[in-house]
Amino acid sequence: MLVWLAEYLVQYHTIFNVISYITVRGVMALLTALLISLWIGPKIIRRLQVLKFGQVIRAEGPESHLSKKGTPTMGGIMILIAIGISVLLWANLANPYIWFSMLILFGYGIVGFVDDYYKVVRKNTDGLIARWKYFWLSAIALVAVFGMYCLGKDTDATRLVVPFFKEIMPQLGLFYIVLSYFVIVGTSNAVNLTDGLDGLAIMPTVLVAGAFALIAWATGNVNFAEYLHIPYIKYSSELVVFCTAIVGAGLGFLWFNTYPAQVFMGDVGSLSLGGALGVVAVLVRQELLLVIMGGVFVVEALSVILQVGSYKLRNKQRIFLMAPIHHHYEKKGWPEPRVIVRFWIISLMLVLIGLVTLKLR
Structure with missing residues (x-):
């Protein structure tokens, strides 16, 4: 919006x-998003408290989490407002x-x-019925992906970039739609699974988003794209x-x-940020680079898949004490802050490794 105003005022x-x-x-x-979040945060937290939109704690979860019951959730609303404005x-x-x-x-x-609303207002701990949840996530993803495919069909915008090579x-053709769908829906759910401890999901999200800002800037610049041997995509720089x-x-x-958290983002925050x-x-x-930089999200999702698979296929035997994997370490006696900070450190290392791969080609 201010771009258009500036184009007029430059005269x-x-x-x-x-x-x-x-x-x-x-x-x-x-800076704008940061200041908006800090400004509206207390107001939204107070409003959530008045509405009694408190976190629902599952009985089978770690005992240390029982004290979190009632902490305001759906704080992801403040994230969406700040990003949107x-x-x-x-x-x-x-x-x-x-x-x-x-x-x-x-x-x-x-x-x-809607998922959070079912949990905190209708007291349904499972939230929105799973099939409807995935139906709408899939429908939204497919609408966006189809539009993206039509815009970039048979150009560099539909090629697969492989790290190190x-x-x-390769030109993906229609497989672009399939891959993009699974990346968007999969990342959304992976971030959602990671969001189980105070600040655990948001910091890796910030780190990966910051890295993608640099990548979007390079991808949208002809000279840097050529230097790094990555596709030049003319619209991508605005993603910065x-x-x-x-x-x-x-x-x-x-x-x-x-x-200790004053508010949780809820599914309204984790699903949207993961999808973003x-x-x-x-x-x-850079779908494959996302797997590297978002390695914490990948491991969290894999731990759930492996745990469920093992339980069903190996006569109820479990691989982890509890899944997602951050709960496994809690069950082993790690204090929550230790789990959080160590996952942050790992996430930072993976983001730096991912950025280095852009040059090692």
């Missing part, structure tokens, strides 16, 4: 040209990639809101604003979500 003073720089708008989007202010709204990203972010946010970039808005909103939320990371990875053609 009166060249200083308004600064808003056309993607780096400036990226930084401003981060920041992106609308600082992004070039003529860019289709912004709208694909916003569709996933807010579409998944609505599904997560600069010459391997979207990613930095996630970073800012995430850090603002962490202010209230750090141990997935769609950005698809748009900048």
Whole structure:
């Protein structure tokens, strides 16, 4: 929005040209989202407390979590508000990639809101019926993916980039739709599974989003794309604003979500943020890099899959003391802050490794 205003005002003073720089708008989007989160956070927490939208704790969970019962949940609303306002202010709204990203972010946010509503208001600990939850997540993803495919069909925007190999970039064709669908829906659910401890999911999300901001900037720059041997995608640079808005909103939320948490993001936050990371990875053609940088999310999801598979196929034998894997370490006696910080450190290391692979090609 401010881009259009600046284009008009530049005729009166060249200083308004600064808003056309993607780096400036990226930084401003981060600061705007951060300040909005810090400003509305206390108000939203108080409102959630008045509405008695408290966290539901499963009886089979770790005993240490019983004290969290009643802590306000659905705090992801503040994240969505902060990202939405920041992106609308600082992004070039003529860019289709912004709208694909916003569709996933807010579409998944609505599904997560309904899921949370069933849990906290209707007292249904399972939330929205699973088949309907995945139906709507799938429908929203397919709408976005089909639009993305039509926009970039048979161009670099539908190639698969393989880390470490600069010459391997096959054209995916219709398989682009299948891969993109699983990346978006899978990442959304992986982040949702990770969101089980105070601040555990939001910090890796911030780190991965920050890394994708750098990648989007390079992908949208002809010279840097050529230098790094990655596809040049003309619309991708505007995703810098979207990613930095996630970073800012995430850090603002962490202010209230750090141990001991004053608020939880709920499915409205975790499903939407996971979907957002997935769609950005698809748009900048770095799905495989997301697996590396988002390794914490991958391991959390795999631990659940392995646990369920083992329970069903091995006569109720379990691999972990409890899944997702962060609960396994709690059951082993690790204090919650130790689990959280160590997972943060691992996430930072994986993000740095992922960024290094861009050069090792």
